[in-house]
Amino acid sequence: MTRARLILIGPPGVGKGTQSALLEERLGVKPLSSGVIFRSEIEADTDLGQLAKSYIDRGELVPNGITIQMMVKRLRSAEVRNRGFVLDGFPRTVRQAEALTEELEHEHIELTGVVSLEVEDEVVVERLSGRIGCTKCGEIYHSAAKPPRREGLCDKCNGPLLVREDDRPETIRARLRVFHENTQPVVDYYAAMGQLLRVDAVQEPERVFAQIVAGLGV
Ligand code: AP5
């Protein structure tokens, strides 16, 4: 199996988690979402979780130093080395992108591709307002676009479904502001390196996925 090493960049709610799951299914790569890792630290009530929560609840970024350290540790794990990875939500600042480049160069690892998922802000607000996620296995649903078969319960594992704390309308707007200010420059960073695949993410998840697969040739 190909050991792909991918990055998905895009605004909140564009479908990074949805596409990571499809890429895992197809390529066997390990999804690494900084947001998912932070939420599991919050759930376990660790020191890192408590600190991250104070930023996440306001829609702000967790400081670079902590985030980089946390992600580099995961990238060095045996599972990620064996399976390859799809990064979702990291890097989110130019500082994080530079740190990732240094880490990959140091480990002699080359990226397979960097995908920028692109939609208008209004689409994001609509998607996030209807999102529900499984608290047990992480499966993502949408009340209109992808409803679960039984209300409040996960199709895959029967776990309880919940709306995320940071999906309140005012927090969604703050996250979008942060994206344009801090993460759009990361898209430019990879474009300048000649590594960027831009994908129109307005279509259905399966069509977005087909574009990613065709664009990357994976
Ligand atoms: P994170 O968890 O990464 O959140 P995010 O980037 O805001 O993205 P989301 O998870 O909200 O959306 P997504 O793109 O995964 O979309 P999804 O597939 O769920 O980060 C959360 C917070 O943690 C940040 O705000 C920050 O505070 C902190 N953080 C994380 N990483 C950090 C970092 N590197 N540095 C500093 N701080 C960091 O889809 C959304 C909805 O749309 C779902 O309901 C889905 O079913 C639906 N949907 C998906 N695709 C489609 C489609 N094509 N058509 C219709 N509906 C669709």
Ligand code: MG
């Ligand atoms: Mg996500």
